[in-house]
Amino acid sequence: MNVSRSFPVFAIVFAVVYAVMYVIAVEKNYALFTYHPALEEFGFLVEKPREGPAMYWYGWMATSGIVALAAGLLACSIPERAKQRLWSGWSWTIPLAVMFVFGYLLRGYFLR
């Protein structure tokens, strides 16, 4: 595997999978870990709030990062012809779409 040749494929797939996985993780609450700020404690996977709020943001990013890393590395092994046909624009269209999705999901804050 040629790392420098594979890197654009990795980067595009990482950007796409990370963005998609992040919005799924937020919606379905697939946090790899939970942080309890009042107690300054971490818990594995999703835990209910204990003495104050529970923070899942770090866990959502960790879940998305791991899945995107795996997908990116897997994509590096696809045939060279398929790599060359991968459109570089996916690296911005999907994250941009996910940003709009968040705007829609959080519209309640602005319409109340």
Added chain:
Amino acid sequence: MIVVLLIIHALLAVTLLGAITHQAISVWLPLRKTPGSFVGRVRAVPAASYVNAVVILYVVTATLGAIIYPEYRLSVRVVLQQLSLNVPNGLFELKEHFVAVGLGMLPAYWYFWRQPLTNDYLRTRAILTSILAFIVWWSFLVGHILNNIRGFEA
């Protein structure tokens, strides 16, 4: 301690804002001839030279933001909810998600700005830079607004 970290976070954000804005302007409004004015010099900066700085500053600023985030959840968000300040609360919710999405775009941003630059990725470079610039501006302004609402050591 939190106030010190918040100020460092803000200073890093200003630096990042300057770098990404310079780059975005030079991408969309490049100046080929020798610049004679202040605006001309802003447009004529070598855009590619900002890439590593933007990536490092983005990661460091986001990491510092993540470190001070629990204090926000405990001290600021509660107040916003009690005062029914839904819009600022929503703006911050968007900020956290936008920043997270931006982190995932950094490898692609870095790669497509890699030297030597090819014309094949001209549009991809420009749009990735613009989206990151939007995220950084959004985060900076929302952070500033919330800091003004909550006040210093309130």
